[in-house]
Amino acid sequence: MTPLHFEERYQGEWNELESALDRLLNRKKATKNAPPVQGERVAMLYRRACEHLALARARSYPAYLLDQLERLTADAHQVIYQRREFGLAAIRRFLSVDFPRTVRADAGYVWLSAALLYIPTLIIGWLVYRRPDLILSVVDARTAAMFDQMYSQSATAVGRAAQGDWVMFGFYIRHNIGIAFQCFAGGLFAGIGSLFYLVYNGALFGAVAGYLTERGHGPTFWSFVVTHSAFELTAIVLSGAAGLKIGHALVMPGRLTRMQSLVEATRNCAPVVAGAAIMLLIAAALEAFWSSASWLPYAVKYSVAAGCWIAVLSYLTFQGRSAS
Amino acid sequence: MLDTVVAAETPEGIVLELHPAGLPVRFFAFALDWIIRLVTMFGVAVIAGLLGGVGMAFWLVFLFALEWFYPIAFELGRSGATPGKKTFGLKVVMDNGLPVTPAASFARNLLRVADFLPFGYGIAIVSLLLRKDCKRLGDLAAATLVVHEPHPAPRITLDKVEPVAPVRSIPPRDQAALVALAARAPTLTGERLNELAALAASVSGDQGHAGNAVTHRVLGVAQWLMGRRS
Numbered sequence: 001m002t003p004l005h006f007e008e009r010y011q012g013e014w015n016e017l018e019s020a021l022d023r024l025l026n027r028k029k030a031t032k033n034a035p036p037v038q039g040e041r042v043a044m045l046y047r048r049a050c051e052h053l054a055l056a057r058a059r060s061y062p063a064y065l066l067d068q069l070e071r072l073t074a075d076a077h078q079v080i081y082q083r084r085e086f087g088l089a090a091i092r093r094f095l096s097v098d099f100p101r102t103v104r105a106d107a108g109y110v111w112l113s114a115a116l117l118y119i120p121t122l123i124i125g126w127l128v129y130r131r132p133d134l135i136l137s138v139v140d141a142r143t144a145a146m147f148d149q150m151y152s153q154s155a156t157a158v159g160r161a162a163q164g165d166w167v168m169f170g171f172y173i174r175h176n177i178g179i180a181f182q183c184f185a186g187g188l189f190a191g192i193g194s195l196f197y198l199v200y201n202g203a204l205f206g207a208v209a210g211y212l213t214e215r216g217h218g219p220t221f222w223s224f225v226v227t228h229s230a231f232e233l234t235a236i237v238l239s240g241a242a243g244l245k246i247g248h249a250l251v252m253p254g255r256l257t258r259m260q261s262l263v264e265a266t267r268n269c270a271p272v273v274a275g276a277a278i279m280l281l282i283a284a285a286l287e288a289f290w291s292s293a294s295w296l297p298y299a300v301k302y303s304v305a306a307g308c309w310i311a312v313l314s315y316l317t318f319q320g321r322s323a324s
Numbered sequence: 325m326l327d328t329v330v331a332a333e334t335p336e337g338i339v340l341e342l343h344p345a346g347l348p349v350r351f352f353a354f355a356l357d358w359i360i361r362l363v364t365m366f367g368v369a370v371i372a373g374l375l376g377g378v379g380m381a382f383w384l385v386f387l388f389a390l391e392w393f394y395p396i397a398f399e400l401g402r403s404g405a406t407p408g409k410k411t412f413g414l415k416v417v418m419d420n421g422l423p424v425t426p427a428a429s430f431a432r433n434l435l436r437v438a439d440f441l442p443f444g445y446g447i448a449i450v451s452l453l454l455r456k457d458c459k460r461l462g463d464l465a466a467a468t469l470v471v472h473e474p475h476p477a478p479r480i481t482l483d484k485v486e487p488v489a490p491v492r493s494i495p496p497r498d499q500a501a502l503v504a505l506a507a508r509a510p511t512l513t514g515e516r517l518n519e520l521a522a523l524a525a526s527v528s529g530d531q532g533h534a535g536n537a538v539t540h541r542v543l544g545v546a547q548w549l550m551g552r553r554s
Contacts, residue, residue: 002549002550002551003503003549003550003551004550004551004552005551006551025402026402046336047336050334050336050337050338053338054337054338059496060496060497060499060500060503061500061503062500062503062504062506062507062550063504063507064507067474070340070341070474071474073334073336073338073340074340074421074474077334077340077421077422078421078422078423081422082422082423171384173384173385173388174384174387174388174391177388177392181392181434181437182437184434184435184437185434185435185436185437185438186437186438188435188438188461188465189438193438246465259464262464262465263464263465263466263467265465266431266465266466266467267427267428267431267466267467270427270428270430270431271427273430273431273434274427274430
């Protein structure tokens with residue numbers, strides 16, 4: 001069969017597929033008021049076009065013919081294998097099953113990440129509490145003075161007016177999510193980046209906490225941070241865990257190639273990072289509107305904080321265990 | 325082939341050819357996106373400035389969303405590309421040619437943090453230049469590719485050439501080469517076309533000869549191979 005015969009014989013089918021694709025892909029040249037596209041028919045035409053492409057390649061038909069068939073099959077391939085995973089049902093499933101489950105599946109990394117964040121916090125916190133001048137080895141004198149002033153008991157709403165709540169919300173979102181995403185992305189450098197960011201942020205937090213407690217600003221400081229840290233620190237731990245997992249996959253790929261192992265690990269821990277991002281949004285909202293309200297009695301703040309910690313930890317531990 | 329082509333096999337057993345986009349075009353696309361973001365940021369800042377404190381907060385949240393979710397939102401849209409990429413005919417797809425999945429888009433864009441190091445997307449640039457499939461770290465981890473949207477190839481338009489029957493049998497590979505030559509004929513200079521046609525002159529019984537008449541007959545054979553008969 002010559003190329004022209006071939007083209008003449010099957011052009012009708014190709015045109016039909018093309019016009020169906022025009023409509024499915026919402027292209028401009030799509031004909032209006034045409035009958036609805038039949039899914040089965042498109043699938044059949046797609047398989048036919050695949051056959052024709054294979055034949056045309058085997059027979060070395062001219063480039064324009066191969067080209068037409070290649071574009072046709074590539075477009076149809078995209079339409080037929082597209083993924084529809086948006087919508088409320090997908091989000092509900094993500095929050096009620098997928099997210100806590102993937103976190104539990106990587107429990108080892110989560111514990112390691114928590115240790116990397118909290119152990120420096122405790123050690124540096126204790127050291128700075130015993131010798132407050134050590135804070136200067138972590139931050140400079142001006143920043144230390146700023147913290148001092150921010151959390152001094154005379155300050156109204158932890159250093160700012162109520163009108164500034166919204167501004168701080170915006171600021172916290174950018175700043176905190178930035179930290180968490182760094183902990184994740186650092187995993188690409190064999191996990192060393194994640195390791196560094198976790199330890200660094202833990203040490204920084206410990207230093208500030210130890211310093212402020214020693215200076216007598218403990219009540220203001222702790223009542224400020226304790227609620228939103230349930231979400232924020234946990235989210236940083238989770239992002240760090242995802243980073244460590246990627247790093248581990250790169251360093252010890254097992255029976256996969258390094259690249260396959262990296263791709264696999266990234267796909268597996270994407271839900272963890274997405275969940276962590278949602279937790280950070282909650283943390284930013286709490287930090288801006290709840291934590292800063294200094295007129296609330298400490299008893300209320302500490303009970304709500306305890307509630308938040310219990311809720312977050314039991315959500316990650318128990319949610320979605322029974323779902324199929 | 326000198327082309328950078330990535331082959332992706334479909335379940336139907338055919339191979340799709342993907343053409344990864346290199347550094348220059350991706351740089352231009354990124355620059356355009358960057359300008360679009362800058363202008364949007366500025367516009368929103370002007371409006372937010374009028375609203376005072378709440379406006380300021382809105383602007384900061386907007387800034388955050390623009391920074392992290394601008395590419396994700398567009399890549400998961402219908403065109404699979406940010407406006408900058410779309411302008412330069414680029415598109416983000418999975419390694420197997422399928423539309424990019426939400427998890428992959430999320431991963432490749434968050435990993436920009438790693439690609440950005442040590443400064444100005446340094447690692448991404450090195451990775452793009454070293455790899456044949458032009459992937460940056462985010463693309464590697466998310467198994468995505470940035471590809472050129474395909475352009476249609478020109479049709480063979482040799483209507484003025486009369487078909488000529490070949491004087492000998494021609495093996496399939498040579499047939500393909502002849503037809504490809506005929507397709508390229510309009511883009512070649514006359515002298516070059518004559519040179520090339522002289523190499524294939526044996527198909528019309530003109531071995532050792534060259535010139536416009538020989539070229540005409542060789543192209544006629546290509547017409548004949550395409551299936552045209554006078």
